[in-house]
Amino acid sequence: MNWRAVRTIIRKDLKVVRQTRAVLIPLIIVPVLVLVLLPGVGGALLATADPDSEAIRDFRRESAAFFDHLPAPISERLAQYDDEVQRITYILFNLFFPPMVLLLPTMVANVIAADSFAGEKERKTLEALLYAPTTDRELYLAKLIGPWLAGVAVGWLGYLAFAVVITLTTLSFMGGIFVLDATWLLLIFWVVPAASGLGLGAMVLVSSRVSTFQEAYQLGGVVVLPILLLLFGQLGGVVYFSPLLALAVGAVLWALALGLMGYGAGSFKRGALIARL
Amino acid sequence: MALPAIHLQEVTRRFGATTAVDKLSLTVEAGEIFGFLGHNGAGKTTTIRLLNGVLAADGGVIRVLGLDPGTQGSQVRARSGVLTETPSLDERLTAVDNLTYYADLYGVPPGQVRGRTAAVLERFELADRAGEKVGGYSKGMKQRLALARAFLHEPEILFLDEPTAGLDPVAAQEVGRMIRHLSRDEGRTVFLCTHNLVEAQRLCDRVAVMERGRLAAVGTPRALAREIGAEMRYTLEVAADQRETARREIALLPAVKYVETADAELTLTLSDREAAPEVLARLLAAKVRVYALTPHESSLEDIYMALHRQGQERGMQ
Ligand SMILES: Nc1ncnc2c1ncn2[C@@H]1O[C@H](COP(=O)(O)OP(=O)(O)OP(=O)(O)O)[C@@H](O)[C@H]1O
């Protein structure tokens, strides 16, 4: 394995992304919006809410069906809290944000892979690269690792920022960190890497069929749908992340991601790539 | 004898119904500047791709530096440098970053990357613009940078696909000098694709002429010229009302092989240079007013035509 060449390609692809506004801006704005601003504002509002106010009681009454049908482990956890604001806070950030944390790595890996696969074709930089002394497999691996790492990194950093923001804004009434448990750990270390892989795998498939970054970007975006499905599932009270579900979701995403990447490897051959330039 | 740098035997590559390279057999010796001539679509770029294991052949045997590009492609590519048809540079990066990237890819020792990069930039007169994004470069500057990239890892074989395309005459000459230096002084093999016959004659030790994927001729430029170019073509311009007279007069000379009439001019094919004064003397004796008798620069076109004629003549015998 020519690791130096692999490292070189990864570093260059990521460097170019850092210098390309069209790619970089969505990669910064979306995470900041979803994992910093949104929870920050939510946390700050909840921190000023009066548990005995009319608004909170109304809300609790209206969502009674939701709160009364939570799975036992979550109900037990909620029972430890003293007032409704704490319970609402716990539910809000533990149920609705995990899919967000998964959305990001998928999206980031997807966009960067679009740039690195389709973009390379579009900018006509692929031909010289194909003459480099790497095997097809080394080249493919290098092209996969960069976007995947970026997806995982943004997922992890996003979670970290989210955890810090939410803990700080709600410290006054929650008394500490409440978005860290076995489920979260599984999400972070098992499902986030899989989600990044899925975003990547989808793009590998798409980019072999299109010739510009924009096309790839638009088509590849479809991959976030299953994750949005999870989000709506959570909202509608159909799915709840538990350690077991996190394990299962991770396994499914990994299977999809690896399947797509394996399939992509078949068409990632120099001869086929250059003939399609 | 040393191992030939390149050896092709009956190599064929098809794209659907097109046969881009058709049973090509060739040997290029180490250290040689080998010209690969042909019109658009003759199969030059495809041959470079085959030789570097970037495309697979449909049949035949290929050896580059004794290696089989089909199975040892990355080893071949590590020892070859390629100037592709389009510069294939990352326009969002600076010249230095582009070169550094390829230096790392080609395994230039890390301690030497900076020095080599600076040296090739100097050599191709890009040093003062080295920190700029390549997107802002002119066409010729991009071409020079792409050339610099091909030299960067000091390859044993250089494949240059139209190296002087887009360069001004001064830069083109400089590239020519560099190519000669690489071969004469450094012993590197140069495989030079071009459709510029003059350039090939000036630079190359041997040339091959390709026509629709087939090898039409191969040899030293001089031998090829002797084979086909002993005959010379001239354009003759005479007074309009005397064109027929002129045609009749010179057709009788044994040294005149063909006379074609095109528009206001006659095109003559003579057996050799010495026939020209004879033609002139004959015309003057017949009181034809001659305005010009101009020799043609022999072009790739002439080689093809000569080869065709020879082929036909052989066919008739
Ligand atoms: N990827 C491809 N798909 C289909 N046909 C191809 C492909 N590559 C080359 N060809 C065909 O093979 C033939 C040779 O092409 P090639 O590019 O090797 O010619 P060339 O000598 O380099 O021409 P030019 O001077 O225009 O660069 C052409 O007829 C071309 O259309």
Ligand SMILES: [Mg+2]
């Ligand atoms: Mg070509």
